[in-house]
Amino acid sequence: MKSYLSSRAEQIKPSGIRRFFDMANSVEGVISLGVGEPDFITHWSICEASIKSLERGNTSYTDDAGLMELRREIAFYMQSRFQVAYTPESEIIVTVGGSQALDLSLRAILNPGDEVLIIEPSYLAYAPLVTLAGGIPVPVKTTLDSKFKPMSEQIQQAIHSNTKAIILCSPNNPTGSFLNKEELEEISEIIIEHDLLVITDEIYAELTYDESFCSIASIAGMRERTIIISGFSKAFAMTGWRLGYICAPEGFSQQMLKIHQNTMLCAPSVAQYGAIEALRNGHQQVEEMRNSYRNRRNFVVKSLNEMGLDCHLPGGAFYVFPSIRSTGLTSEQFAESLLLQEKVAVVPGSVFGEGGEGHVRCSYASSMDALREAMRRMEKFVKNVQLVSS
Template sequence: MKTDYAHYISKTAQEVQPSGIRKFFDLAASMEGVISLGVGEPDFITPWNIREAAILSLEQGFTSYTANPGLLELRQEISNYLESRFSVQYDAKNQIIVTIGASQAIDIAFRSILNPGDEVLIVEPAFVAYAPLVSLAGGKPIPVSTSPVNGFKVTPEQIENAITEKTKAILLCSPNNPTGTMLTKEDLVEIAKVIQKHDLLAVSDEIYAELTYDGTFTSLAAIEGMYQRTILLNGFSKGFAMTGWRLGYVAAPKELIEVMLKIHQYTIMCAPHMMQHGAIEALRNSYHDVETMRRSYRRRRNYVVQTLNQIGLDCHTPGGAFYVFPSIRSTGLSSEQFAEELLIQEKVAVVPGNVFGESGEGYVRCSYATSMEQLQEALKRMQRFVESKKLALR
C-alpha cells in the first residue's frame, strides 16, 4: 500500500514554493559552457588571513560548542564594527546573536515577533526567502510593490497605504536584492515617520551594507526613534566573500534578543566555533580586502549597466549590492520565457524577475559578481539573443 505523505506534511510547508533562483541555477549547472549571472555569490575567494585564522583555530583544537549567542570576542568585534561604521551601539553581551548566515537571522527574527495572522510588509521586488519565512512563522506577507519610475524605491505613501490593523512589522533590504536600490538617509527618515506613527517594528536586512557605490550607507537603526524598533540583520557572506562559511548576526533591543536566543538555542545551539575565529579576523584586519572587492564591483556595475542600455534592455543604475535588474519588455517575452530561452539558446543564466514578486515581472536579475571577461562574453551573447527576438517582433 502506497503511503500518502500529503496527509502528514504541514499545510504551511506544502504551500511554500521552492526557490526560483535555485531552479535556474540547478538547470545551468547541468549544462556545459554556461555563464551564470544567476546566484548572488562573490567570485572572490575568502581573503587568506581569514582562512588562515580558521585553520589555526582548528590546529589549536577549537572544535567545541561556543556560548549560544556566539563567542563573546566575536560579538564584541561586531559591536565595535556596527558602532564605528554605522553609528549604532549594541551591547555585545545581550544584544547580538551570531547566526548561521543572515538567513537564520531572518528566520528567528520573524519567529520571535509574529503571532498567527500578523502581517509583515515586504518591499518588492524582494529576496525570495522573505515571504516564505514570514509564512512559516505564522504571519502573512503583504507585498508593497515598487517600480523603476523612481529607481525601485518604496515611498512613505506606499507603506502607509498598505498598513492595516494587523500589520506588525515591515521588512526593508537596502541595498536591495534584486534591484540594487539603496535608500538614502533622507529616504529612511521619511519611512521612519510612518513606522513610528503606526507603532511598527522594522526588520532591516543590511547584508549588502559594505557593497555601496554612490553615497553613504545609513543603517535604519541609526535614524532617530528607530533604534528600539529595529531588528538589524547582517553577516559576512557578501562584503567579506564568506558565503560558504554561513555566518551572520542579528542585533536588536535586549528584550527581542532574549526571545530570539531561545529559538536559536533549540534549533541551532551555536555557529561553528572555528568559523567564528575567521570572522573575528575579518572584522579586525580585512577592510582593505573589502575595499578592493568594492572597487572591482563598481567597475563591473558601470560596464554592465551601460552595455545593457546600449543593447536595448533598459536598466537603472543600482546604488549597491552586485545585481542589475534590467527590463526585458522590449523583447516581447515574459521573465520566465526570457530566462529559459536565453539559457537554452545562448547558455547565459539569469533569474526571472517574477520570482522576486509580481512587480518583478518584465525584468530579470543579473549578478555581476563574476569576472569582467565572463561579463563581456555574457553580454555579447545577450545582445545576440535580444536582437534575434526584436527581429522576430517586426
C-alpha cells in the same frame, strides 16, 4: 500522506532560482550571471585564523550567542562603521548565516495573523519565512520608474490593523536599489506613527557605490524598534562559511536566543574565529571588492541600456535588474531562451514577487572577461528576438 503534512510548509513554493541553476548546470559552456555570491575567494588571513583555531583545539561549542570576542568585534564594527551601539553581552547573536537570523527574528515577533510588509521585488526567502512563522506577507510593489524604491504613500496604504512589521533590504536583492538617509527618515516617520517594527537586512551594507550607507537603526526613535540582520557572506566573501548575526534591543534578542538555543545551539566555532579576523583585518579586501564591483556595474548597466534593455544604475549590492519588456517575452521565457540559445544564465524577475515580472536579475559578481562575453551574447539574443517579432 497529505493529511500528515504541515499546511504552512505546503504553502511554500520550491525555490524559483534553484530550477534555473539546475538548468544552467546542465548546459556546457554557460556563463552564469545568476549566482548571488562574490567571485572573490575568502582572504587567506581569514582562512588562516580558522585553521589556527583548529590547531589550538578550539573545536567545542561556543556560547549560544557566539564567542564573546566576536560579539565585541561586531559591536565595535557597528558603532564605528554605522554609529549604532549594541551591548555584546545581551544584544548580539551570532547565527548560521543571515537566513537563520531572519528566521529567528520573525519567529520571535510574530503571532498568527500578524502582517509583515515586504518591499517587492524582494529576496525570495522573505515571504516564505513570514508564512512559516505564522504571519501574513503583504507585498509593497515598486517599479523601475521609482528605481525600485518604495514611496511613502505605498507604505501608508499597505498598513492595516494587523500590520506588525516591515522588512527592508538596502541595498536590495534583486534590484540593487539603495535607500539613503533622507529616504529612510521618511519611512521611519511612518513606522513610528503606526508603532511598527522593522527588520532591516543589511547584508550588502558594505557594497554601496555612490552614497554612504545609513542604518535605519541610527535614525532618532528607531533603534528600539529595529532588528538588524547581517553577516559575513557578501562583504568578506564568506558565503560558504554560513555566518551571520543579529543586533537588536535586549527585549527582542533574548527571545530570539531562546529559539536559537533550541534549534541551532550555536554557530560553527571555526567560522567564528575566521570572522574575528575578518572584522579586525579584512577591510582592505572589502575596499578592493567594492571598487571592482563599481567598475563592473558601470559596464553592465551601460551595455544593457545600449542593447535596448532599460536598466537603472543600482546604488549597491552586485545585481542589475533590467526590463526585458521590449522583447515581448515574459521573464521566464527570456531567461530560459537566453540560456538555451546563448548559454547565459540569468534569473527571471518573477521569482522575486509579482513586481519582478518583466525583468531579469543579472549578477555582475563575475570577471570582466566573463561579463563582456555575456553582454555580447545577450545583445545578439535581444537583436534576434526583436528581428523575429518585427
